[in-house]
Amino acid sequence: MSKFTVSLSADIDKRLTEIAAKEGITKSEAVRRAMALLSMAEKEKEKGNSLAIVRENPDSHEVQVIGRVVGL
Structure with a gap:
């Protein structure tokens, strides 16, 4: 498995930490x-x-479309 270093803003790092903990x-x-x-x-x-x-x-x-993901 390869490794790399990534720089994250404080906000993104906080959110990533929250998501990882929740999951x-x-x-x-x-x-x-x-x-x-x-x-x-x-x-x-x-x-x-x-x-x-x-x-x-x-x-x-029944499935209701709520929104579309754009910008990816």
């Missing part, structure tokens, strides 16, 4: 997951698709 994972794992999401977004963008934020009703399995 019970390391900050490195949180960054790996973020990279996987970014990679998926890029592949979908190449196909002319975009990512969306959806809310699913567990009773009816």
